[in-house]
Amino acid sequence: ATRTGALAIESLTVGYGGAPVLHDVSFGLRPGEIVALLGANGAGKTTLLRTLAGLVPAASGSIRLDGEDLALLRTEQRARRGVALVPDGRSVVAELTVDENLRLGALWRHRGVARERAVAGIYDMFEPLARRRQADGHQLSGGERQMLALGRALIAEPTVLALDEPSLGLAPLVVAQLMGTLRAAAESRGLTVLLAEQNVTSALSIADRGVVLDLGRVVADAAASDLATDSALRHAYLGF
Numbered sequence: 001a002t003r004t005g006a007l008a009i010e011s012l013t014v015g016y017g018g019a020p021v022l023h024d025v026s027f028g029l030r031p032g033e034i035v036a037l038l039g040a041n042g043a044g045k046t047t048l049l050r051t052l053a054g055l056v057p058a059a060s061g062s063i064r065l066d067g068e069d070l071a072l073l074r075t076e077q078r079a080r081r082g083v084a085l086v087p088d089g090r091s092v093v094a095e096l097t098v099d100e101n102l103r104l105g106a107l108w109r110h111r112g113v114a115r116e117r118a119v120a121g122i123y124d125m126f127e128p129l130a131r132r133r134q135a136d137g138h139q140l141s142g143g144e145r146q147m148l149a150l151g152r153a154l155i156a157e158p159t160v161l162a163l164d165e166p167s168l169g170l171a172p173l174v175v176a177q178l179m180g181t182l183r184a185a186a187e188s189r190g191l192t193v194l195l196a197e198q199n200v201t202s203a204l205s206i207a208d209r210g211v212v213l214d215l216g217r218v219v220a221d222a223a224a225s226d227l228a229t230d231s232a233l234r235h236a237y238l239g240f
């Protein structure tokens, strides 16, 4: 089958009524590629992910998925075409069990046997969730909650996965495990991943490429290994 999940962001400008927050942003993601979206607080990472998901309209420019312009599609239509936004662990419903939370992500995509198969597929991939399937959301650790948010997005079988700072608030060891799980899931499912992170080292450790935003503009777009070793760039934009 043809691989899908190619994303092309072209001259994208986005604002919230005042001055634009993203200016003329262009970069692409090949199918199956993991791209780290880096930049300081307020650089525009969240805005870019929200624009991709259809939660914020673009003022100009375009985002194409496998050649199709997403501009006129609502969030739900983009989801049906395979775009999934993983919100942070706080999106887990505290009063529902892990299993119930997971099934929420599958409701619109699968029924009956297909749904059971999709749920089983997530438990196969995420051992810690399988062990905690009857635990309530509020009983989970931060890392487990983040993993559940990821599992709930994956159960709808997206082709493009956008994550907004999954490492936020997690201990370094937990971050490392989460990144490893994300990389494995992306590889096994052939996902295209846009990973917004302030945790530069962790993000670049699993990314193929990195794109750096500064005040809403792309200031670097390079192989992850090159970015990780570019000390001038790190000092200028990434704070270390």
Ligand code: ATP
Pocket (backbone or CB within 6 Å): 016, 021, 039, 040, 041, 042, 043, 044, 045, 046, 047, 048, 198
């Ligand atoms: P963070 O790590 O804090 O999420 P970010 O790189 O994701 O940073 P954004 O959240 O996209 O950055 O914010 C970029 C700019 O847009 C900031 O100056 C922010 O104040 C502004 N902004 C974000 N959301 C809104 C909004 N709903 N209305 C007005 N301005 C906003």
